[in-house]
Amino acid sequence: xxxxTQKPFPEIWEMVQGFKRVLVFGCNTCVAICHAxxxxxxxxxxxxxxxxxxxxxxxxxxKDLAVQRHCEPEYFDQVIEEVRGYDLVLSAACxxxxxxxxxxxxNVPVYPAINTSFYGAVPKAGVFVELxxxxxxxxxxxxxxxxxxxxxxxxxxxxxxxxxxxxxxEVSKDIDCAWYLIVERMKELGTLAKLSEIQPPRNWATARDxxxxxxxxxxxxxxxxxxxxx
Amino acid sequence: MTTMKSGSxxxxxxxxxxxxxxxxxxxxxxxxxxxxxxxxxVLKGFCDxxxxxxxxxxxxxxSSVAAAVIAQREGLEPVMxxxxxxxNRIAMQADLLGAAALGVKNCLCIAGDHQxxxxxxxxxxxxxxxxxxxxxxxxxxxxLKKMRDEGLQQGGDKLQVAPKFHIGASWTPLGDPxxxxxxxxxxxxxxxxxxxxxxxxxxxxxxxxxxKKAADLGCFERTAMLAGIIVPKSAMMLKYxxxxxxxxxxxPALIARMAKAKEAAGDDKKKMKELQEAxxxxxAIELIKQVLDIPGVKGVHVMAIEWESALxxxxxxxxxxxxxxxxxx
Numbered sequence: 001x002x003x004x005t006q007k008p009f010p011e012i013w014e015m016v017q018g019f020k021r022v023l024v025f026g027c028n029t030c031v032a033i034c035h036a037x038x039x040x041x042x043x044x045x046x047x048x049x050x051x052x053x054x055x056x057x058x059x060x061x062x063k064d065l066a067v068q069r070h071c072e073p074e075y076f077d078q079v080i081e082e083v084r085g086y087d088l089v090l091s092a093a094c095x096x097x098x099x100x101x102x103x104x105x106x107n108v109p110v111y112p113a114i115n116t117s118f119y120g121a122v123p124k125a126g127v128f129v130e131l132x133x134x135x136x137x138x139x140x141x142x143x144x145x146x147x148x149x150x151x152x153x154x155x156x157x158x159x160x161x162x163x164x165x166x167x168x169x170e171v172s173k174d175i176d177c178a179w180y181l182i183v184e185r186m187k188e189l190g191t192l193a194k195l196s197e198i199q200p201p202r203n204w205a206t207a208r209d210x211x212x213x214x215x216x217x218x219x220x221x222x223x224x225x226x227x228x229x230x
Numbered sequence: 231m232t233t234m235k236s237g238s239x240x241x242x243x244x245x246x247x248x249x250x251x252x253x254x255x256x257x258x259x260x261x262x263x264x265x266x267x268x269x270x271x272v273l274k275g276f277c278d279x280x281x282x283x284x285x286x287x288x289x290x291x292x293s294s295v296a297a298a299v300i301a302q303r304e305g306l307e308p309v310m311x312x313x314x315x316x317x318n319r320i321a322m323q324a325d326l327l328g329a330a331a332l333g334v335k336n337c338l339c340i341a342g343d344h345q346x347x348x349x350x351x352x353x354x355x356x357x358x359x360x361x362x363x364x365x366x367x368x369x370x371x372x373x374l375k376k377m378r379d380e381g382l383q384q385g386g387d388k389l390q391v392a393p394k395f396h397i398g399a400s401w402t403p404l405g406d407p408x409x410x411x412x413x414x415x416x417x418x419x420x421x422x423x424x425x426x427x428x429x430x431x432x433x434x435x436x437x438x439x440x441x442k443k444a445a446d447l448g449c450f451e452r453t454a455m456l457a458g459i460i461v462p463k464s465a466m467m468l469k470y471x472x473x474x475x476x477x478x479x480x481x482p483a484l485i486a487r488m489a490k491a492k493e494a495a496g497d498d499k500k501k502m503k504e505l506q507e508a509x510x511x512x513x514a515i516e517l518i519k520q521v522l523d524i525p526g527v528k529g530v531h532v533m534a535i536e537w538e539s540a541l542x543x544x545x546x547x548x549x550x551x552x553x554x555x556x557x558x559x
Contacts, residue, residue: 154314154315154363154366156366157369158367158368160405160407162341162400162401162402162429163341163344163476163477164406164477165405165406165476165477167406170347171344180406180407183410192413195410196413198368198372201364201365201369201372202365204364
């Protein structure tokens with residue numbers, strides 16, 4: 001899932017300055033799980049903004065709303081007219097949601113209420129960890145299912161650097177050394193010998209370095225187009 | 231005589247079978263070359279080549295390419311370090327061609343300290359910098375080899391004239407995960423490393439056992455191992471390295487020995503420093519003698535950090551002076 005954290009309130013307050021009607025728009029999928037931008041968080045944020053406005057004597061109307069998902073049109077198409085009725089949409093969705101709504105909303109600005117952090121998992125309640133970098137060229141079969149791109153601070157491909165200490169990364173004792181984990185895991189699986197092979201320089205064009213990406217599934221896109229024609 | 235890959239002095243010393251000595255020169259946070267010139271003069275004659283560090287601890291300093299050329303002009307052969315932290319493969323290869331064009335013949339490939347290291351003590355560094363790591367150390371070694379031996383860039387384009395580097399890589403033999411470190415070394419050797427410099431060694435016995443494992447993997451038929459010696463300055467420094475520097479363990483007996491030297495000075499601060507430095511030089515000399523005795527070790531890389539003048543008494547004390555010279559050089 002996509003993990004995010006709410007922006008500091010002063011930054012959000014600064015963003016809404018000069019707007020009269022603001023909608024805090026939550027997304028009930030990924031960012032709701034990480035308690036950053038779901039319907040509940042949108043409601044709390046809207047309340048905080050109203051309280052702050054009252055305290056500062058600022059005339060501003062703040063409402064909240066949430067839909068199941070901001071990355072597929074069918075979820076917000078139902079409420080798009082309502083959303084268009086505001087001066088500002090403060091989106092509590094991830095960056096994907098902010099961008100996508102911007103493309104469809106027309107002449108209303110969409111600002112981010114959260115910082116989108118990473119693709120991660122929830123090992124236990126309240127804890128979120130980054131596990132994938134979305135690099136577009138997966139190597140997990142070579143590294144025991146542990147990603148060196150996302151989880152090594154230097155994205156090293158051929159083994160640990162000299163900074164590993166007692167299984168921790170040189171950047172922080174709170175970060176596990178991915179290569180320590182990879183070696184231990186592959187020992188366990190009996191596949192350590194695989195790590196002797198040199199991984200050549202990567203083709204990063206599949207990652208962000210290749211420019212924005214687009215994937216088209218021809219058969220589905222064509223069917224859809226035919227449907228519309230009918 | 232074997233055919234030289236680069237013809238560097240360091241390569242010639244190693245090929246001659248005599249123990250090689252490399253030193254280290256850290257460029258300053260300054261646009262003034264004077265400090266590089268000064269350090270080059272202090273080191274010259276006491277090592278076969280000196281590493282020119284590449285923005286060590288992620289602090290902006292005179293670039294290793296430029297400082298290497300300054301050192302070379304002063305008669306000190308440089309081992310230009312190149313980290314994977316700050317450049318992508320385009321910038322790396324461009325700098326390698328530039329350095330070769332300016333006469334640099336040794337290059338040491340390293341991952342580089344993470345940019346978060348820059349913020350330490352009184353320094354701000356650039357912890358918010360974007361790191362690159364387009365390629366890692368092993369891959370960079372391979373790029374250098376491909377450029378030198380095939381005359382090709384990593385992408386496959388032909389070079390009109392290939393850069394003839396003596397290719398080095400770093401190794402942390404006593405780092406975690408310990409049993410993978412020899413494999414890690416073998417990958418760098420397979421990629422084309424002609425010589426290896428290690429992280430500082432204090433635990434000689436553990437290093438010996440790691441060297442044995444690396445030897446069993448066939449590492450030393452193709453590469454020359456230069457064992458790293460960090461010259462200790464004080465008991466505090468030894469304790470700090472033991473507890474906080476990755477891949478370094480200091481036997482308690484060594485720390486105790488240094489503490490004893492400190493105690494002998496009583497309350498005299500100046501004497502405290504002198505006695506500990508003298509002990510540090512002695513320790514370095516003993517370590518050098520011990521590591522040179524280990525099969526596969528072809529020399530030492532002496533790191534007297536911000537204490538370049540220590541190299542002379544160490545090299546002399548270890549019986550490694552004068553350094554070899556070659557009639558046609």
